Amino acid sequence: MKSIKKSLVSIAVGALTTAATFGVSAEELNRSNISEKFQSLTPFEVVAVENSPADSLYQVVTTQGVFYMTKDGEHIVSGALHEAAPGLPNLTQDRIAQLGADKINDLKDSFVTFEAENQKHEIVVFYDTTCPYCHRMHKELDELLESGVTVHYAGWPREGLVDRRNPGTDAMPNPSASYSELMGIFCDENPREMLDANADGARVKPGACPNKIDEHYALGEFLGVRGTPAVFSVDGQQVSPGYSPASAILQRLQGDQ
Incomplete structure (x- = not known):
């Protein structure tokens, strides 16, 4: 019995060491799943899945613009995300502009x-x-x-x-x-x-x-x-x-x- 327990502990420690070595986190796996599901439902190519200004949403950057997806992957939001502040700053457009500026610089x-x-x-x-x-x-x-x-x-x-x-x-x-x-x-x-x-x-x-x-x-x-x-x-x-x-x-x- 002691031998079996010792083997199980060794396996668990090895698994944790492997995860730490490769830097894999549950959030990263979830982002990968979000990307796959989004691309299976839309014709857009996903460039990145980022944290959004809203904690409950991921920000999905595609070749056609920025979208949002709930972290459980059940809902997609298409449209602008505004900050609830005077002037209603358009956070979606700000992100598109930031990414667009990088692309413009690359193509200058x-x-x-x-x-x-x-x-x-x-x-x-x-x-x-x-x-x-x-x-x-x-x-x-x-x-x-x-x-x-x-x-x-x-x-x-x-x-x-x-x-x-x-x-x-x-x-x-x-x-x-x-x-x-x-x-x-x-x-x-x-x-x-x-x-x-x-x-x-x-x-x-x-x-x-x-x-x-x-x-x-x-x-x-x-x-x-x-x-x-x-x-x-x-x-x-x-x-x-x-x-x-x-x-x-x-x-x-x-x-x-």
């Missing part, structure tokens, strides 16, 4: 950038070649640059990335016409000149090259872009959901200081 070198000499602000503009309001906004670029606003253009094909009428295969999808035209800008030796010409009414010859326009598009979807030219600050905060005159953009940027 892939944008078409017009840099202000005396930079005071930076904005990201989601641009499509066939968007007349994108062209209109670009005509006001000089006013933004002279006011110290550096403008980063991200490609955001309004038709999506894949040709809906002739999508091709998963291994070799056919790009949409607007994606092909955006590649004509981003793949050009002088992308700023090509964007200038497009804003002046020139059609862009479709291009093809390794690029990060698909990541620009994913960034826009994560931030909640619904049309072009959506404007965001580099810290992930929305400046304008669509076209706004340069004077209005400047006023909003200065108001955030």
